[in-house]
Amino acid sequence: TKSASSSQQSANNPVSTIPELDLSKKAFKEAVVRHLHSTLGTDENKANNHAWFKAASAAIQELVLNRLRKTQKSHYLNDTRAVHYFSAEFLMGRLLSNNMHNFGLFETAQAALQELGVDLTDVLEEEPDMALGNGGLGRLAACYIDSLATMDYPAIGYGIHYEYGLFRQEIKNGAQIERPDNWRDYGNPWEICRPESIQEISLYGYVETKYGKKGQIQKEWHPGAIVKGLPWDIPVVGYGGKTVNVLRLWESQASGYFNWDVFNAGGYVDAERENVEAETISKVLYPNDETEAGKELRLIQQYFFSACSLKDIIRRYKRAHGDDWSRFTDQVVIQLNDTHPAIAIPELMRILVDRAELDWDSAWEICQNTFAYTNHTLLPEALEKWPARMIEKVLPRHLEIIYEINHRFLSEVEKKWPGDNLMKAKLSIIEESNEKMVRMGNLSVIGAFAVNGVAEIHSRLVKQNLFPEFDALYPGKLTNVTNGITPRRWLKACNPLLSDLISKKIGNDWPLHLSKLDDLSTLADNKTFQNAFMRVKQKNKDALAKEIKQLTGISVDTKAIFDIQIKRLHEYKRQHLNLLHILALYRRLLENPDYEMHPRVFIFGAKAAPGYALAKTIIYAINKVADKINADVRVNQKIKVVFLPNYRVSLAEKMIPAADVSQQISTAGKEASGTGNMKLALNGALTIGTLDGANIEIAEEVGDDNIFIFGNTVEQVEALTARGYNPYDYYYNNKEIKAVLDWLDSDYFTPGQPGELSPLKQSMLDGGDPYLVLADFESYSEANIRLDEAYKDKTRWAKMAILNTAKMGKFTSDRSIEDYVSKIWKLEKCGIE
Numbered sequence: 119t120k121s122a123s124s125s126q127q128s129a130n131n132p133v134s135t136i137p138e139l140d141l142s143k144k145a146f147k148e149a150v151v152r153h154l155h156s157t158l159g160t161d162e163n164k165a166n167n168h169a170w171f172k173a174a175s176a177a178i179q180e181l182v183l184n185r186l187r188k189t190q191k192s193h194y195l196n197d198t199r200a201v202h203y204f205s206a207e208f209l210m211g212r213l214l215s216n217n218m219h220n221f222g223l224f225e226t227a228q229a230a231l232q233e234l235g236v237d238l239t240d241v242l243e244e245e246p247d248m249a250l251g252n253g254g255l256g257r258l259a260a261c262y263i264d265s266l267a268t269m270d271y272p273a274i275g276y277g278i279h280y281e282y283g284l285f286r287q288e289i290k291n292g293a294q295i296e297r298p299d300n301w302r303d304y305g306n307p308w309e310i311c312r313p314e315s316i317q318e319i320s321l322y323g324y325v326e327t328k329y330g331k332k333g334q335i336q337k338e339w340h341p342g343a344i345v346k347g348l349p350w351d352i353p354v355v356g357y358g359g360k361t362v363n364v365l366r367l368w369e370s371q372a373s374g375y376f377n378w379d380v381f382n383a384g385g386y387v388d389a390e391r392e393n394v395e396a397e398t399i400s401k402v403l404y405p406n407d408e409t410e411a412g413k414e415l416r417l418i419q420q421y422f423f424s425a426c427s428l429k430d431i432i433r434r435y436k437r438a439h440g441d442d443w444s445r446f447t448d449q450v451v452i453q454l455n456d457t458h459p460a461i462a463i464p465e466l467m468r469i470l471v472d473r474a475e476l477d478w479d480s481a482w483e484i485c486q487n488t489f490a491y492t493n494h495t496l497l498p499e500a501l502e503k504w505p506a507r508m509i510e511k512v513l514p515r516h517l518e519i520i521y522e523i524n525h526r527f528l529s530e531v532e533k534k535w536p537g538d539n540l541m542k543a544k545l546s547i548i549e550e551s552n553e554k555m556v557r558m559g560n561l562s563v564i565g566a567f568a569v570n571g572v573a574e575i576h577s578r579l580v581k582q583n584l585f586p587e588f589d590a591l592y593p594g595k596l597t598n599v600t601n602g603i604t605p606r607r608w609l610k611a612c613n614p615l616l617s618d619l620i621s622k623k624i625g626n627d628w629p630l631h632l633s634k635l636d637d638l639s640t641l642a643d644n645k646t647f648q649n650a651f652m653r654v655k656q657k658n659k660d661a662l663a664k665e666i667k668q669l670t671g672i673s674v675d676t677k678a679i680f681d682i683q684i685k686r687l688h689e690y691k692r693q694h695l696n697l698l699h700i701l702a703l704y705r706r707l708l709e710n711p712d713y714e715m716h717p718r719v720f721i722f723g724a725k726a727a728p729g730y731a732l733a734k735t736i737i738y739a740i741n742k743v744a745d746k747i748n749a750d751v752r753v754n755q756k757i758k759v760v761f762l763p764n765y766r767v768s769l770a771e772k773m774i775p776a777a778d779v780s781q782q783i784s785t786a787g788k789e790a791s792g793t794g795n796m797k798l799a800l801n802g803a804l805t806i807g808t809l810d811g812a813n814i815e816i817a818e819e820v821g822d823d824n825i826f827i828f829g830n831t832v833e834q835v836e837a838l839t840a841r842g843y844n845p846y847d848y849y850y851n852n853k854e855i856k857a858v859l860d861w862l863d864s865d866y867f868t869p870g871q872p873g874e875l876s877p878l879k880q881s882m883l884d885g886g887d888p889y890l891v892l893a894d895f896e897s898y899s900e901a902n903i904r905l906d907e908a909y910k911d912k913t914r915w916a917k918m919a920i921l922n923t924a925k926m927g928k929f930t931s932d933r934s935i936e937d938y939v940s941k942i943w944k945l946e947k948c949g950i951e
C-alpha cells in the first residue's frame with residue numbers, strides 16, 4: 119500500500135552542498151539502471167520491486183562509500199578523539215529511505231524511479247528491518263549514531279552481527295507465535311565485510327602463575343578455545359550526507375583452534391566445545407527485555423563483541439601511537455550501553471597488565487578514564503549478575519582480575535567507612551549469596567568515570583535508590599543525560615506531510631535545530647494552520663486505517679480517536695491497565711447505549727519475550743477482547759480494538775504519524791525514560807501518562823494543559839507499597855474494577871474456554887498487583903474522560919496537538935549527544951569537507 123504521503127512533492131528538500139557528488143535525477147537514474155544490469159543481472163522490464171530496491175540501494179551506497187572514505191581519511195589524518203559506543207543491540211530498522219533523506223535525495227529518487235515506471239513506496243517496502251535489538255535500548259543506540267554522524271563527531275558503534283534479529287511475531291488465534299527473523303536471506307545492500315580486520319578472542323582454559331625476571335608475578339591465560347570475529351561495517355550517514363561513520367558488527371566464526379592439552383589436563387572443556395560452537399555465538403539476539411537470562415552463551419556474546427571491539431580500538435591506536443599508552447585516554451572513550459559490555463573493563467585490564475605489562479595502578483587509571491556507563495533500568499530482575507563459577511569457567515583470568523579490582527576497591531570503602539561491613543557487602547562487586555555472583559552494575563560504576571541515567575527522574579532514583587553509597591563515595595560521577603530521538607527518521611522521513619507543512623511555515627532547518635519547532639507555537643491558535651495540521655493527521659490516519667485493514671482485516675472509522683500504545687509488552691508498562699479500561703468502556707456502553715464518548719480505536723503493537731507467560735497472556739487477552747468488541751454491533755461504532763502483529767521500527771513509522779493519543783502509562787518509577795513517548799508527541803499525539811520517565815520532562819515542555827497526567831507519583835507509589843498495598847481494597851471498593859476483573863474469569867471472551875484469561879486477573883489480585891494497576895485505575899479512567907472531553911472540542915484539540923509538536927525541541931537526540939559530549943565524552947567535531 120502507498121503511505122499517505124510519500125508520493126507528494128515536499129518543500130523541505132535541503133539543497134545539497136557536496137560538490138564532488140552528482141546528486142541529479144539523471145545521475146541517480148543512470149546508477150540505478152547500471153546496478154540493475156551489472157550488479158543484479160536483470161533489466162528494467164524483468165526487475166521486480168526487490169531488484170529495484172537492491173539497485174536503488176546500490177546507487178545510494180556509491181555515494182555513501184564515497185563519503186565514508188573521506189570521513190575515515192579525515193579522522194585518521196586529524197588523529198581525532200572518538201567515542202566508541204559499545205552496545206549489544208542496534209535497532210536500525212530500514213536504511214534506504216533514511217539514507218536518501220540524509221543525502222537530500224528522497225524527492226529526486228522518487229521522481230527518477232517514477233520515470234522508470236516504479237513507485238518508490240513499494241520499493242522501500244522490500245527492505246527488511248535490521249532488528250538487531252529488543253526495544254528502547256537498541257533503538258536509542260541507533261538514534262545516537264545517527265546524531266553523532268549528523269553533528270560531525272568521530273564515533274564508531276560496536277555490536278554483534280546477529281544472524282537472526284528479534285523474532286518475527288505472528289498472531290494465531292490471538293496468541294503470539296515466534297518465527298525466525300531471516301533479515302539477511304536475500305543479502306544486505308549496506309553491509310561491507312572486512313576480512314582484513316578479523317580479530318581472534320580466547321575462551322575457557324586455565325591461568326598459569328609465573329615469575330618474571332624481576333621476580334614479579336605474571337599470569338598467563340592458556341585458553342581452551344579461540345574464536346574469530348569477522349567485522350561487518352554498516353555506514354551511518356549523517357543528515358546532509360557529509361560525515362559517514364560506521365557501525366561495526368562482529369560475526370563469530372570457528373578459528374579451528376582447540377587446545378587439546380587443556381582438554382587432556384582439565385577434562386571439562388570438551389563439553390563446552392559442544393555447547394559453544396563458535397558460530398552459535400552471533401547466531402541469535404536474546405529476545406528478553408528487562409529480564410536477565412544468565413545463560414552462558416549470553417556471557418560469551420558479551421565478551422565476544424567487547425573483546426573484538428577493544429582489540430580493534432587498540433590496533434587503530436597503536437597504528438598512530440605505537441606502544442605509548444600515555445595518550446590512550448585522550449583518544450579513546452568507550453560508552454557502555456548498559457552493563458552488557460561491562461566485561462570490557464576487566465578485559466582492558468588484562469590487556470594492559472598481562473600483555474602490555476603495565477603496573478596495576480597505571481592500568482587501572484587508564485581503564486577508569488576510558489569507560490563511561492549508561493544505566494537503563496532500576497528493575498531488579500534486569501540488573502545483570504553472573505555466577506562467579508560461570509565467569510571462572512569461560513573467562514578464568516577475568517574472574518581473577520575482577521577479584522583484584524574488588525579487593526582494592528573494598529580497601530577504598532574501608533577508608534571511607536572504617537569497619538562498616540554491611541557497607542562493604544552492599545558495594546562489593548561480589549554478592550556473597552549461596553552462589554557467589556558478580557554484579558555487573560557495581561563493576562561498571564567502579565570501572566567507569568561517569569555513570570548516567572536516561573531521564574531526570576530516573577537519574578535521581580539511580581542516585582537515591584540504586585547506588586546511593588556510590589554517589590557518596592564518588593561525588594559527581596553519577597549524572598543525567600535525558601534520552602532523545604532523531605527527528606530525521608521520526609518526523610522528516612516517517613511523516614512527510616507534516617514535515618512539508620512545518621517547513622512551509624518555519625523553514626527547512628528544523629531537522630538539525632529542532633527547537634525551531636517552537637516557532638509553530640504562535641500558530642497554535644491560527645484556524646488555518648489548525649485545519650492544515652489536522653488535515654495532515656487525518657490523511658495519516660486514513661493511511662494507517664488501510665494498513666490495519668490489510669494486516670488484520672479490521673475496518674476502523676478514521677474519524678475516531680486513534681489511541682496508540684506501542685512498546686514491548688511488560689507488566690510495568692501496563693498494557694493491561696489500558697485493557698481494563700477498554701473493558702470498562704465496553705460495560706458502560708452495554709449498560710447505557712447512550713453513554714457519551716467520541717468513537718475511539720485502541721491500537722496496540724507489542725512483542726512479548728517468548729518465556730514471559732503473563733506477557734503472552736496479555737497479548738492473548740487483548741486479541742480476544744478485540745474479537746468480541748469488534749464483532750459486537752452494540753458497541754463497535756464507538757470502540758474498536760486492534761492488535762497489529764509484528765511491531766517493529768518500520769511499523770512504528772506508519773503508526774506514529776497517525777496517532778491522536780499516546781499511551782505512556784507505566785507505574786511511576788519503573789520506566790527509565792521511554793522514547794516512544796517523544797516520537798508520538800513530536801508527531802502531534804497527546805500523551806495520556808503517568809509522572810514517570812521522560813513523561814515528566816515532556817509535561818514540563820508542553821505544559822499541564824496539553825497532556826493528560828494521572829496516577830500515583832513515585833512518592834505515592836513508595837508510600838503505598840511501604841504501608842502494604844492490598845489490591846483487594848480496590849477490587850471490593852470499586853464496582854467497575856470488580857466487574858471487569860470477574861469478566862476475565864468467564865468464558866465471555868474465550869467461548870467454551872473459561873479461565874483462559876484468569877491468570878491476568880490473578881496477577882492483579884492474589885499475585886499482589888506488583889505494578890499497582892488497580893491503584894491507578896480510577897485516576898486513569900478520569901484522565902480518559904478529560905481526554906474525551908478535549909477531543910470533542912476540535913479547536914482545542916488542534917491547538918494542543920500543535921503545541922505538542924512545537925515543544926519537542928528538547929527531545930532531539932542531537933541535544934542528548936551534545937549533553938554526552940560536554941558532560942562525558944569531551945569530543946571535538948571533525949567536519950568533513
Ligand code: F58
Pocket residue numbers: 252253254255256258406407408409410494495500572601789790791792793811
Ligand atoms: C529501555 N531499556 C528502558 N532494555 O526500559 C526505557 O525506559 C528507555 O527509554 C530505553 O531503555 C532507552 O534508554 C531497554 O530497552 C532492554 O531492552 C534490555 C535488552 C537486553 C536485556 C535487558 C533489557
